[in-house]
Amino acid sequence: MQDRTYTADAEPGDTVTVAGWVHEIRDLGGIAFLILRDTTGKIQVKFEKEEMDDDLVETGLGVHRESVIVVTGDVEEEPRAPTGVEVTPASVEVLAEADPQLPLDPSGKVDAELSTRLDNRTLDLRKEEVKAIFEIRAEILRSVREAFRSLGCTEINTPKIVATGTEGGTELFPITYFGREAFMNQSPQLFKQLMVGSGLERVFEIGPIFRAEEHNTPRHLNEATSIDFESAFADHTEAMDACEEVVRAAYEGVAENCxxxxxxxxxxxxFEVPPEEFPRLTYEEAIERINATGELDEQLVWGDDLPTEGEKALGEDVGSHYFITDWPAEIKPFYIKDHDDDEQLSTGFDMMHPRMELVSGGQREHRYDHLVEGFEQQGLDPEAFEYYTKMFKYGMPPHAGWGLGCERLVMTMLGLPNIREGVLFPRDRQRLSP
Structure with missing residues (x-):
């Protein structure tokens, strides 16, 4: 609509055409008010019944909530109106009539269960607070892209249909691909490593990943958005530096623009931007601090993965974003490089929010023989990954990187109770539609 004015731009003295949804109608007898809502806010439309054409009044006040309408009229100052102005309509056109029986209340006056909201996501996003989550998510992605570019990264897009899984055959969604078995990719990990061996050297990707995990928790999804970084000629400490910079950039963008x-x-x-340096705890220090909290029934020992209760206890103890470094080599993936002076320790790291893990990363094994040995130690067939391993014969530089869960970043940044709140159309064990 070329002549449309957004409600936020309507000024006293203007003649405007505003378009949006009927948010509410209040009929007080001789006078009535219709609240029209668009993407910028709301505006009051005043109907003085005795002074207006009957058809105009009937059209404006007979329409159901959430119908789409166009109103043309004069804007006047009105301090008692929600936004300090109101429109006296010269015409009202109904573009799309809404069913009077709505599956949920977009005004938010009546709460709806999360499942009902997700079943009716289009209606759900008409609520200001829900729409705000996705405006913030968009700003996070804009900010991290800008941060990656400031780090000298090239944005890439890698395949989501693959012949083998990033971490082997578990937790994979199989598909039929022209008569052959293929899988939805768990991670861009192997492809982004191949890119740092190319002329690009430093890359990032923001894209979907798929995990066939049978979790049914408030913080797990089967389709998620991963924010990935990989850099040639970098070690794990430099990768952590980049991680801090990107996460802080996301918070700074939201603080500035949202x-x-x-x-x-x-x-x-x-809302606070995290401090410039995140604490870095070794795995050994982490299990000692978790054990010292007394929150677990059994003490953790070297080689244990950190249970959810342990992560929560440590997060409360640290109280900010932090890293866990120097994980046992045996519990990190085959592509994570071990320390040169201690093969029992990996260069793998996790970056944590006090509520949960956000990032997994580390320096990668760039030496062909060591890489193949790592496959074999984890029971994987190196020949199934030849497209990947053979490139390590042709001059692969030392490199490091990480993957950050976008939805977990949104969830922890905004204190959302369920990760599905930060996804437009989530995919989990139960939900395949819409």
Missing amino acids: QKELEALDLTDE
């Missing part, structure tokens, strides 16, 4: 959205979520006062 004040309206933070206000809608009632987060204005408590």
